[in-house]
Amino acid sequence: MPRVTIPVTTLSDAGVADPTETDGDAVNQHALPNTGKTILRVRNNDASALDLTLGTPITVGGKAVDDTVVSIPAGATRTFGSLSPALYGTSVPIDVASAELKLIAFEP
Template identity: 70%
Template sequence: MPRTSIPVTKLSDAGVVDPVEQNGDPVNQHALANTGKTVLRVRNAHATLARTLTLVTPVTVGGKAVADTVVSVPATSTRTFGDLSRALYGTNVPVDVETSGLKLVAFEP
């Protein structure tokens, strides 16, 4: 099954309404269109448990896979990711989540 796309909200000098958070999909996982300036915001809605998010690096160097970026998001916390190098993550970043309790939104300047 294809990965679930994370909608990207275009920012402007007129301001934008915060988009509705997308529930994490631990079955199908996610994909994020990436220009290199794309920002991903991840909120852990669980009251007591940290949850894991993985930004998959689909590239290899010298025939060896580059390690994925694995981040633990503490309970009730938000983490924001940016400067996602297209050379490292590509133009469509695979994003893996541990649980639907991770809430995702993305922005593009």
């Protein structure tokens, strides 16, 4: 199955309400549309730390660039931004360990 696309909410000077969180899908995983200014917020709703992986689908000199793996502590929220399209692409592959990771994306 294709990756589940994370909806992106456009921010404005009028303000926007937080969109509904996307539950992590550890089977199909996710894709994040990315302009380089896209912001990803991830909330861990579990009692244990969980890993989130931002895929780097590029190679340099014929060698794959390591993915970015972040451990998100229990009950914590982490916000990611400045995801360079040159490194992460215009559709960032995002792998989650559990449905307890809740995802929201914004575009300025």
